[in-house]
Amino acid sequence: MRRIASTCFFLFCAFLAFSQDDLLKSLGTDSLRKNYVTNAFKSSRVINGHSMEFIGKGVLDFRILHRFGPVNQGIKEFFGLDQASMRMGFDYGLGKNFTIGIGRTTLQKELDGFLKFRPVHQASGLGGSPVSLVLVAGMSIITMENDDPAKDITFSSRVGYYYQAIIGRKFNQRFTLQLSPTVVHRNQVLLNDDNDTYALGIGSRFKLSKRVAFVVDYFYVLNGLPKEQNFNPLSLGFDIETGGHVFQLHFSNASGMNERAFITETFNDWGKGDIQFGFNLSRVFTIGKKKSKALKQ
Template identity: 40%
Template sequence: MTKTLLFLSVLVSGLTFAQEDLLKDIDTLKTNTEVSQPAFKALQIVTGQSTKLTAKKEWYIVVAHRFGDISTGFKNFFGLDDASTKLGVIYGLTDAVSVSLSRETNMKTFEGAVKYKLLKQTDNTPVDIVGYNVMAVNTDLDKDNYPYLKFGDRLSYLTQALISRRFNDKFSLQLTPSFIHKNLYDPAIEDKNQFLAGLGGRYKISKRISLNAEYFVNFDNHSFYKNPLSLGMDIETGGHVFQLVFSNSQINSDIGYLSNAAGKWGKGQIFFGFNLYRVF
């Protein structure tokens, strides 16, 4: 109950800005019965994926940065001395299918992903449904620590169903059932197979401002890692998207974010950062 109340409270605390040149396809209504506006304006709600996809032949450059734990105070200058960065590209094969490749400094992880629309919300269809699949390679592992390490041990996988509904011009919600499989894992702190359920939301308070939050429950039997809880502010200007992020997970990669959140909001263990999208 406490986590539910916390999510509902942060769902109405965050900011989103948008620019007309990138939102033209969002803010223009079609004359037919099809709902032309997606539930979310950005490719991510905060850190987790949203049901929005790139357009056909559209390129995105992605830079995601997370500073360290702000609760350390001046010792690490409120986290500025300890940061993790992800660089990536996204390409729209069609209006309904996109592919991406990224690399994060934390655990030196590469991730390849495909995102594809399965169902579009219309007057006769209540929700958008998008599939999202990721394969990650942890290149930080070495044989000094794992003498029998094989390439397959570096791999982990994520499968998600992104289910969103745009209730009106102001309010959207998304449910995100997720499954993670790790070939190499520590059974003392996590499971090989992990099931999660996520809830994310957006509430628009003006033409260019909305409130966003997301929370994932990990049904892993172990309790070393925490459930990721994040909120943020989106700013879209000059052909790029800029998202300010506050989260209890420092990791930017999809699998790491969902399964390796270490901070506690109640103790001020929060990681500040940003996501930057540049579209071509």
């Protein structure tokens, strides 16, 4: 009996001692709390393709994209900089996990728009998903006038669609990798092409410093396009952030600036040095007011 009593006494003391040690520990650990992973990419695009990152609720992202001519044209064409096509676009964050965007490209005077939704957000802690899943659906319309009277161009023949799923993971502070299976549907195609083109995108970011990151954006086209004419778009570049702006400077064999264009209309070959310089400029504005209640005193 005495032994038990003394055991109990020790236990009691142990409890007291424990309680004095670290008060926060007496509540249990909160490392199990779900913690969403943010800033997997600097921008909502890897380079051409969508990234797993979102711009945030109430944020308007004004994006200007430039693609120049082939670098190997030499000094006569100032390494391609004499020619430029551009896309001007607006993305808006309707919610933390929902973005809409529109844009217009000078190439073929093409309008495009998309919806981007994130059903699964990578998180650490209890019940957190190891990856993010993002779904994108987009549409594009070529508005350039038809100057060939032999061709019968209707509205629907100008339209293309794309659907994309992005599965991505931020592995650590520096390294992010995502895979994005994509299908592009074009209502009207050339004789040898399929209407549906399947492609697998690979996007990655490696952060070099707080403000500079190296990015790779590649799409492997699986079917539907003649291999001798069409090439897989590969872009390599740097993201540079300066306050509210993100500059994405890159070299690429793709000149298209929406999914239909860069997946199905990349006719240049890295192997032959047919690459071009381009940049994306992103400027964000906070439009929607976040609710911010003053603290209760």
